[in-house]
Amino acid sequence: MWFPVYVCYFLVTVAAAGDFFSNGEPTVFRKCCPRQHSLVKVVTDHYKHFDCLDRLSLAQTYNISYSPLIISDERFVTVDYGLPILCDGINMIVSAVDLEAKLSTSLNICYDRLVAEVSNGTLMPYIPQTIGLTCINNETETKSESALQINHVRKCCKKGQVFSARYHVCVDSGDNDEQWIVDRLNLTDSYVYEVDIGLQCKSDEYAVELRQRDYTFSVDKNVLIATNRNDRSKTDSLMKGEWCMDQGYDMEDMVAKICTRNCATFNAFCVRKCCPEGYHYKVRRCNSLVSSCVPNVDEQNYFQPMYYLEPLRNDHFGLTDIMGIRTNLECPDGKFVLNRSDPRDNHRLTAEGLLESSISLTSDYCIEMFDRRHCPENDVISSTVLCFIAAEKIKDFRVAFVINSISSVCLALTLIVYCALPELRNLHGQTLICHVSMMLLAYSCLARVQYSPVFDKLTCKLLGNLYPQLLYKLVK
Known part of the structure; x- marks a missing residue:
């Protein structure tokens, strides 16, 4: 009687397991370095190779501190550690990993976070990033991809610190690390996260501090979803680089800092x-x-x-x-x-x-x-x-006053000459005398107003109206 029940139970279990391994299967992740270790590229004049160092060794050797990759537990991700077999540094190709790219499960490639580059004993400027190391010895191997991706999260404070919303600063508090953030997000699927420290908003943006008492937080890959507890319709999605999370000081609640230009969106x-x-x-x-x-x-x-x-x-x-x-x-x-x-x-x-x-x-x-x-x-x-x-910049018209005064003197001399000599007072000379007279009067008005401010309103209006009218008549 129980045999059909056992058969049904077995079939259901097999079906569930098949569905789990086809959709949510414990994916294989090829990690170059052991758990809690990161990659360092070492280059000399004769060769190059990659070292695996933990956080303490990085701090002691190179005085730098970066978090390693954070990987979900073995129920969801099976991790194979080690560099590609039978492959030295010369035969390895380094490629940046796109955060949206599917990861390969090939034995010919591994992934990890490259946090430093050392050339002949000198630490070179370098921005940490997750890379893939591919061996070029075996290019005929069939490439296979998994559903696993490298996602990104930012911790507001460095290891051993939490964020104080009261003082708006990171403060020391025990051994708080990046794993705490991922654990509190209750991620139950397979994941690999790279973690950066701090948040750099743009110069015209505010870093708004959201507490878990006011908002609920969830993470979908690289996107933070913040929902107002008092108004569920107010939900905002923050993209990669626009947010960070950390533990709040003197409380177990989480604090999220987000970059925004509009504080009213969060009633901040x-x-x-x-x-x-x-x-x-x-x-x-x-x-x-x-x-x-x-x-x-x-x-x-x-x-x-x-x-x-x-x-x-x-x-x-x-x-x-x-x-x-x-x-x-x-x-x-x-x-x-x-x-x-x-x-x-x-x-x-x-x-x-x-x-x-x-x-x-x-x-x-x-x-x-x-x-x-x-x-x-x-x-x-x-x-x-x-x-x-x-x-307020006040224009200096002293140079223009001197030039216009010189022009006025020349015009005055021209007028005197034409008026003094009878042979120049023909029709053409009389026309020129009228023209020069108007120009002399106009330039004199202009030179006066450029010499100093005219405080008398009547004189100011007279000089201001007379000058353009004279110019109009001259042009006409």
Whole structure:
């Protein structure tokens, strides 16, 4: 009686396994280096080869730190480690791996992250990337592809650090690494991820900080999908290079930083920070706010402009729950700092993120922490930096005045000569006398207004109207 049941169970199991191995099969991934190791290309005058080094060895040998490839567990991906067999560095072709390309399962190729290139003992400038190493000894081997792809994710902070949404900076916190990010995304399929550190938004973009308490996060290959918990219709997709994720400080929630030009899309309150992330201003000269950007050394240096944010939080509930930070302020004509202790420099932030002061209402400003602990004030304050407004350029007409005056003198001499000599006062001479007289009057008016401003309104109108009318008559 149980035999038919066993047969059915066996057939269902076989069918499920067949479906798993045909669609979600534990794909073979050919990795050049052992787990947690990355590739280093070493070139000398006589040969080249590839070394496999772990993160600690990279830091000790070359003073660099890059994360290795992160691979899903053995239920989904079977990893074969090692370079192509019987193939030295000379017979290997290096090719960049497109993030959308299908990976080969051939024994003649392996994949890994090339993080450094060393030439004759010198570390060369190099941008890490995932590459394929192909041996050219056996070009007749049949090429086979898997459904596996190299995907990309960015961790906001380096290993051992998490992101503090309160201070908007990375802070030390144990042994947090890239694997934590991938694990928290609950990826259950086969995957291979390369991980980069940090987020570089464009100069006109803000880095908006989204918390897991406000948004749900999911990743589809290289795309981050962020959905507002209070309004599920508000879903945004961020492409590769536009986002990073990390663990939040003092909490298990995740924090995502995304690059955007429109803070209103995420209901974010956005401000501009003067120094790069992790830096603050240190006063160079006491009794002034002339400063330079220096790295943070303790929590007092962290970006916390409460002087500006507290009034907004009291007047507008929830306004600053989601913050966006943009760094640097380009001022072609120089910068100056508003002195909070001077009533003439009274200023505040508006709910729209603009700076309102006695001289302007502008978005061209930045806020920073000023460390004065080495000065008599012995404190750290936040203040605002504005751009100098370029002085209006006033045209200098002195050269034109001199030239027009010389022309007027020549015209006057010509007029005197024609009026003094009777033989020149024929019909042609009288016509020329009229023409020269009008030109002399016109040039005299022009020279006067170029000499200095005419403050009398009647004289100014007379000179301004007389000059074009005389020119019109001369041309006519």
